[in-house]
Amino acid sequence: MRLLTTILPVWIGLALAEDGSRGWLRYAPVRPTGHNTLDVPSTIVALNSTKISPVFTAGQELRNGISSILAKNVQVRADGCSNSSAVIVGTVDAYRAAYGDVKEAEALEDDGYLIHSTPDKVIILGCNERGALYGAFEYLSQIARNNVTSGVHVSNPQAPIRWTNEWDNMDGTIERGYGGASNFFRDGYVVDNVTRAAEYARLLASVGINGVVVNNVNANATLLSDRNVEGLGRLADAMRPYGVQLGVSLNFASPNATLGTFDPLDPKVDAWWANITNQIYKKVPDMAGFLVKANSEGQPGPLTYNRTLADGANMFARAVAPHGGVVMFRAFVYDNHITYANWTSDRANAQLEFFQHLDGKFDENVVVQIKYGPIDFQVREAPSPLFAALHNTSTAIELQVTPEYLGQNCHFVYLAPLWKEILDFDLRAESRPSKIKDIITGERFKRPLGGYAGVPGAGTNTTWLGSHMAMSNLYAYGKLAWDASLGSEDILQDWIRLTFGFDQKVLDTITDISMRSWPAYEGYSGNLGVQTLTDILYTHFGPNPASQDNNGWGQWLRAGNVTIGMDRTIENGTGNAGNYPPEIAEIFNDVDKTPDNLLLWFHHVPYTRRLKSNKTVIQHFYDAHYEGAASAQSFVKQWESLEGKIDKERYEHQLFRQTYQAGHSLVWRDSINEYFYNLSRIEDESNRVGNHPYRIEAESMDLDGYKSYVVNPFETASGFTAIVTTSNTTAGTATSKVPFESGTYDVAVNYYDLFNGTSTYTLDIGNRTVATWKGDNEKKLGHEPSRYLDGHTATRITFKGIKVSKGDTVRITGQPNGIEPAPIDYLSFLPPGIVD
Numbered sequence: 005m006r007l008l009t010t011i012l013p014v015w016i017g018l019a020l021a022e023d024g025s026r027g028w029l030r031y032a033p034v035r036p037t038g039h040n041t042l043d044v045p046s047t048i049v050a051l052n053s054t055k056i057s058p059v060f061t062a063g064q065e066l067r068n069g070i071s072s073i074l075a076k077n078v079q080v081r082a083d084g085c086s087n088s089s090a091v092i093v094g095t096v097d098a099y100r101a102a103y104g105d106v107k108e109a110e111a112l113e114d115d116g117y118l119i120h121s122t123p124d125k126v127i128i129l130g131c132n133e134r135g136a137l138y139g140a141f142e143y144l145s146q147i148a149r150n151n152v153t154s155g156v157h158v159s160n161p162q163a164p165i166r167w168t169n170e171w172d173n174m175d176g177t178i179e180r181g182y183g184g185a186s187n188f189f190r191d192g193y194v195v196d197n198v199t200r201a202a203e204y205a206r207l208l209a210s211v212g213i214n215g216v217v218v219n220n221v222n223a224n225a226t227l228l229s230d231r232n233v234e235g236l237g238r239l240a241d242a243m244r245p246y247g248v249q250l251g252v253s254l255n256f257a258s259p260n261a262t263l264g265t266f267d268p269l270d271p272k273v274d275a276w277w278a279n280i281t282n283q284i285y286k287k288v289p290d291m292a293g294f295l296v297k298a299n300s301e302g303q304p305g306p307l308t309y310n311r312t313l314a315d316g317a318n319m320f321a322r323a324v325a326p327h328g329g330v331v332m333f334r335a336f337v338y339d340n341h342i343t344y345a346n347w348t349s350d351r352a353n354a355q356l357e358f359f360q361h362l363d364g365k366f367d368e369n370v371v372v373q374i375k376y377g378p379i380d381f382q383v384r385e386a387p388s389p390l391f392a393a394l395h396n397t398s399t400a401i402e403l404q405v406t407p408e409y410l411g412q413n414c415h416f417v418y419l420a421p422l423w424k425e426i427l428d429f430d431l432r433a434e435s436r437p438s439k440i441k442d443i444i445t446g447e448r449f450k451r452p453l454g455g456y457a458g459v460p461g462a463g464t465n466t467t468w469l470g471s472h473m474a475m476s477n478l479y480a481y482g483k484l485a486w487d488a489s490l491g492s493e494d495i496l497q498d499w500i501r502l503t504f505g506f507d508q509k510v511l512d513t514i515t516d517i518s519m520r521s522w523p524a525y526e527g528y529s530g531n532l533g534v535q536t537l538t539d540i541l542y543t544h545f546g547p548n549p550a551s552q553d554n555n556g557w558g559q560w561l562r563a564g565n566v567t568i569g570m571d572r573t574i575e576n577g578t579g580n581a582g583n584y585p586p587e588i589a590e591i592f593n594d595v596d597k598t599p600d601n602l603l604l605w606f607h608h609v610p611y612t613r614r615l616k617s618n619k620t621v622i623q624h625f626y627d628a629h630y631e632g633a634a635s636a637q638s639f640v641k642q643w644e645s646l647e648g649k650i651d652k653e654r655y656e657h658q659l660f661r662q663t664y665q666a667g668h669s670l671v672w673r674d675s676i677n678e679y680f681y682n683l684s685r686i687e688d689e690s691n692r693v694g695n696h697p698y699r700i701e702a703e704s705m706d707l708d709g710y711k712s713y714v715v716n717p718f719e720t721a722s723g724f725t726a727i728v729t730t731s732n733t734t735a736g737t738a739t740s741k742v743p744f745e746s747g748t749y750d751v752a753v754n755y756y757d758l759f760n761g762t763s764t765y766t767l768d769i770g771n772r773t774v775a776t777w778k779g780d781n782e783k784k785l786g787h788e789p790s791r792y793l794d795g796h797t798a799t800r801i802t803f804k805g806i807k808v809s810k811g812d813t814v815r816i817t818g819q820p821n822g823i824e825p826a827p828i829d830y831l832s833f834l835p836p837g838i839v840d
Contacts, residue, residue, distance in 0.1 A: 018343030024467035024741030027207050027475050028502035031072035041121055041767065042147065042762065044070055044091070047078045051094025051102060058133040058209075058247040062093045062140035069144040075625035093128040093140050108156045115214060116160035119143055121152060131160075134247030141210040149501045159487075163445045164328065165321025165371060165400055165455030166485040167215035167251065168208065169295060170394040170462065174224045174232075180406050180544075181415040182786045188218045192226060194235020196550035198242035204462060205243035211482025214292075216243065216455075217251040221334065222265040222310035225258040228280055237287030249292035251282070251332075256296065256316065257304035260344050267309040268319040281323035292332035295373070295457075299349050300337045313337065313358060315367040321367035332400060332457060333366070334388055335359055337376045341556040347571065350578035351558025352378035364396035371398045371453050376426045376440075379559055382535040383526045384422075386592065386605050389583040391443050392431040399452035401427070401444045405477050406461030408544050409536040410525055413471040414785050415665040417525045418518035418640075420480035421727035427488045432587040442563035456485035468784035471661055472654050475503065476518060483527065493519060507649050514646075522640075527632020528672045532615075532624060534561055534569070537676055539795065543788070546668070546795030547675040548717050561610055565683055568621065571602035572710050581606055602625075611684045625680055627689045629673040636669035636837050660784060667800030670840060671720065671754075675795050678719040698840055700740055700814070702727045702828040709736030710818070713793065713827065720795035720827050727757065728793070735819040736826060742769070742812040744833050752802040752840060753816065754829040757781040759788040759797075765776075767803070770812040775803045779824055793827050808833060 023736060048070075063080045070078050070091075083102065092099065095111040108118055112131040117139030120127040128143055130136030144160070146152045156275050171179040172186040174193070187200040195201075201218075218239060219227055226232065235620040240250040257266045259276040267273055274381050285291055291351065298305025298316050306316030317333040324331060334416030338354035355378055367370065372394060377385025381404040403423055410417045427441040438448055446454040458481040462468045469475060477798070479499045483490055493515065500514050529547070530537040539548035552559050562570055571577030581593035591597045595607045600615045617628065643662045647655060677693045687693075703712045703725045713728045715721035729736040753767060757779040767774045781799060782788060790796035818826025832840045 021651050024472050025392045031069045034050050042160050045089040047090040048785040049090045052098035056245050058137035059094050059244045059318045062137040076139040089124045091126040093136050099129050111158050113196045118158045121154050122597045137247050137731055161486045163455030166213050167457050169217045169457050169459045171220040171240045173220050178463050179220050179460055180408045181461030181463050183468050196231050198238050202242040205248040209246035212486040213482050215249045215251050215366050216232050217295045219253050221252040221253050225255045225256040233722045240288040240318035253295045256298045261443040268306045268311050268316045279324045285327045293324050295332045297334045314362045317370045318367045321370045333371045342558050344554050348578050350580050354578050356583050360393045361393045366397050371400050373400045373457050374401050375402045387426050387429045388494045391440050392433040392585050395449045398451040399444055400455045400457050402457045407479050417521045419477045421522050424492050432585045437505040472562045485616050500687050510649050513642050524632045524635035527628040528669045533602040543796050547672045549679050567610050569608040571608035572606045600634045622686045633669040633673040636666045641668045669799040675719040698832045698834050700831045702738055702830055703741040705738040710738050715793050726827050726829045728827045729820045732820050737816045742814050746809045749808050749833040750802055750804045751806045752832040754800045756793045756797040756827040758824040759791050761822030763821050763824045763826035766817040768815040
């Protein structure tokens with residue numbers, strides 16, 4: 005193929021304020037430069053379409069998109085002649101009936117499309133109606149990205165299953181969702197207004213997603229009430245024009261209320277599920293199928309009756325088989341009461357223990373859905389060995405678009421590089437090439453089904469995910485599910501052009517921030533394979549490494565005074581390394597061969613062990629946390645450089661998040677480093693840990709109406725102590741003299757912003773008020789961080805360019821509100837260019 009000789013116009017420099025609701029489907033207007041213009045036909049022929057057909061939708065999208073992008077009056081018709089100048093969209097069969105054969109269409113597979121572009125005619129054909137819509141979206145994307153190609157372009161999806169798992173609850177909340185309330189449920193029922201569901205389906209279809217499981221995997225049996233089944237029909241009707249099929253999660257014990265049992269081998273239970281399945285298919289005749297989470301994290305399942313997981317999955321498979329449905333059965337099954345004192349206990353072994361012996365015992369329409377790693381969406385994990393163990397079972401990979409353990413869209417982490425690392429990993433099953441991306445498509449082991457399940461957490465927030473930048477992850481998920489060979493940076497830059505336009509500074513800056521974001525977050529959260537060092541017992545947001553040991557959940561560090569890391573070796577540990585095919589097991593089982601970034605995942609070593617970089621483990625920890633936090637500071641300056649190049653609404657929204665992330669990354673840095681310094685008592689070679697010459701500790705100030713408060717966990721407060729007001733109604737003040745030389749400083753205040761309270765603060769220096777602010781992050785972050793003084797609520801605000809004289813009185817006044825006692829950790833007076 006070649007680029008069309010006509011050069012497309014450039015984007016208008018600045019758009020009006022945008023709220024993010026259109027995502028990458030902005031169809032932003034363009035204006036011509038000089039005499040250049042794109043000669044797109046003014047007529048669209050949508051073949052063989054009705055209003056509920058994706059072909060009809062394709063025609064409407066083409067009309068609206070071309071009209072908006074090129075300011076061109078476009079008409080849509082249902083027929084045309086082969087000699088007319090037109091954009092023709094439809095199925096291959098419809099085109100052949102109207103115009104004759106298209107040889108290149110022989111290469112099309114299910115959902116695939118071809119685009120044949122010439123200066124006076126564009127033909128967009130799908131193997132099926134959904135494929136035609138995908139082709140229309142791709143053509144519009146080419147126009148919007150200034151990348152229309154001539155000739156014939158054929159594209160087929162690499163996997164048949166490209167679903168999202170929406171963890172929406174019946175009450176309207178979303179588990180691990182950071183973008184508002186549910187688009188599908190409210191107050192126990194399916195919503196009456198399904199407009200938002202249709203808009204979401206449109207977004208998903210534009211990147212090739214073909215199924216949406218609308219409710220939480222921790223399913224509620226009330227979903228199956230008559231009223232809600234009727235509601236599922238409304239949702240399906242809203243999404244059908246976009247080729248997106250509805251699926252639902254099931255509570256395994258649903259029949260229990262009626263039958264007093266949910267034994268999958270009881271004929272009454274089998275019949276009960278067959279009956280309810282038939283009722284759903286009457287309302288949703290094209291339902292994609294069921295998603296089932298069983299016997300995990302307290303959910304009911306077949307093991308209750310000493311039945312196998314295959315027995316349970318096949319019960320549902322029998323129910324949906326007559327309708328052509330699929331059962332996605334989650335491999336996330338583990339015992340959360342494993343014994344920490346047992347050196348061989350290992351949650352990472354659970355998937356193999358529960359599923360390997362069942363290979364080949366699942367019905368053909370069952371797909372085992374496997375998280376990319378054996379623990380739980382961590383910042384880095386070894387790939388799950390289960391992918392290589394199931395040769396006779398269809399599998400799908402589960403990816404988390406909503407970054408539950410990676411900053412919850414308050415920190416920005418572009419996830420495509422992480423996913424690519426997993427998808428491209430070669431497990432060498434049977435000593436043959438066995439990349440995970442080829443296993444899940446069914447290609448490697450010749451399975452009929454397979455694919456992708458992504459967990460976006462999309463809600464009613466105008467940004468869908470709670471952050472404009474986070475939408476790059478949803479876009480990338482769809483693109484990789486369609487074609488995992490695409491490069492993460494190429495995907496990203498397409499998204500940037502569609503979302504923010506063509507300014508080269510914008511493109512370069514957002515690319516750099518995004519591609520450095522995962523290494524940065526890994527640097528200041530958890531590295532060398534120790535997982536994300538967050539609070540696993542609470543919100544999974546802020547730092548708390550101690551929470552990971554000495555419990556039954558199995559996300560252990562095994563961190564002591566001298567050594568750290570899980571021993572997953574064959575000879576002395578949990579044996580997990582031996583779960584991989586021999587060529588990979590040999591690497592992971594050998595401490596000298598294991599990559600440094602997975603060292604502590606597989607090996608228990610001294611803090612003083614030398615890495616391949618020649619640094620010790622502990623020094624690497626110190627350095628990585630400082631380097632990662634420094635990157636987060638640089639992201640703020642980079643984003644600020646885009647002022648005026650991005651509309652004000654989106655610029656300021658993301659600036660707040662980048663600034664928040666920069667401040668919180670310092671909390672992470674200091675918390676983790678202090679924790680491991682206190683464990684190991686090994687000094688930082690650069691003398692940074694615990695040494696903060698620019699800080700004034702709040703507890704060292706003169707207090708009136710305030711008192712000292714020992715924070716738990718201790719490391720989430722500088723000096724382990726903060727201050728809180730002595731009353732929940734009366735203001736307090738903390739006063740000190742400025743001990744630093746006179747000059748201009750950035751003055752930072754670290755405080756705790758609790759949920760369910762909005763304290764007010766005033767900062768005075770000398771005889772002037774420098775700033776006032778409110779502790780109202782719960783209104784800005786999109787979710788509840790915490791109700792306590794801890795690493796989740798620790799936050800920072802900075803006031804730049806403040807002139808200060810040595811000996812000035814500095815005073816913070818805090819007015820408590822609700823349960824929030826105006827808590828303060830410390831102040832920092834930072835000379836230009838200094839990061840605390």
